[in-house]
Amino acid sequence: MTRVAIAGTGGLAQLIAKHIMRDTSHIFILLSRAVSxxxxxxxxxxxxxxxxxxxxxxxIPGQVQFKLIDAAVxxxxxxxxxxxxxxxxxxxVANSISDANRMAVLRYLERPEHRRRLQYTVIVCGILYxxxxxxxxxxxxxxxxxxxxxxxxxLVGP
Numbered sequence: 001m002t003r004v005a006i007a008g009t010g011g012l013a014q015l016i017a018k019h020i021m022r023d024t025s026h027i028f029i030l031l032s033r034a035v036s037x038x039x040x041x042x043x044x045x046x047x048x049x050x051x052x053x054x055x056x057x058x059x060i061p062g063q064v065q066f067k068l069i070d071a072a073v074x075x076x077x078x079x080x081x082x083x084x085x086x087x088x089x090x091x092x093v094a095n096s097i098s099d100a101n102r103m104a105v106l107r108y109l110e111r112p113e114h115r116r117r118l119q120y121t122v123i124v125c126g127i128l129y130x131x132x133x134x135x136x137x138x139x140x141x142x143x144x145x146x147x148x149x150x151x152x153x154x155l156v157g158p
Contacts, residue, residue, distance in 0.1 A: 003052055004028040005077075007068055008059035012085065016057060029053075046071035057081040065105045073117050080109065080120045 004020060006013045009032050020028045031049055046067060050056060056072050058065050061083040072080050082105050109120045 002026045002054045004055045004057065005031055005050055005053045006057045006059065007031045007064075008083075010059060013057075013059040016059070047075050050075045050077055053077050055079045055081065058083045059085075062101050065101070066108055069105075069108060069114060069118065073114055076117070078119060080118055081123060082106070082109070082120065084122045085125050 002024075004026050006016055006028060009030050013030060017028060017030060020026050029049065031046070050071055053072075053075070054077065056068060056077050056079070058068055058081065060068075065082055069080060082102070084102050084105070106122070108114065109118070
């Protein structure tokens with residue numbers, strides 16, 4: 001039985017948690033960075049929460065992922081899934097709007113001290129999920145804050 005921690009409590013985290021609960025026998029916990037929780041402020045609380053965890057899934061993009069990676073390495077989490085849920089990493093332009101520290105997180109994961117102790121998997125959802133799902137991402141409680149939650153047109157070029 002795999003023990004999974006999901007960092008975040010938004011729409012994507014809830015979808016992942018519902019799937020794990022409904023379709024698997026895995027055990028999972030949700031890690032929140034809400035003000036009422038010390039998770040984002042105290043590295044030791046992250047480490048304590050991750051003791052015994054096999055897989056850590058981050059649905060929180062940005063700088064907090066560096067703390068998650070360090071905590072995961074320190075308590076021997078086997079696999080990390082970064083908040084990269086979009087197109088292929090090879091297509092991300094560093095420091096662009098679509099980057100949002102994604103390339104920096106991947107470079108951080110490739111550091112020898114991390115690579116030796118922590119495997120990682122990048123999940124590529126692609127444009128069909130992101131743009132053409134009925135109701136767009138907003139129907140799954142995702143993307144509203146970023147302004148990309150609505151279904152819409154997509155231009156395809158050569």
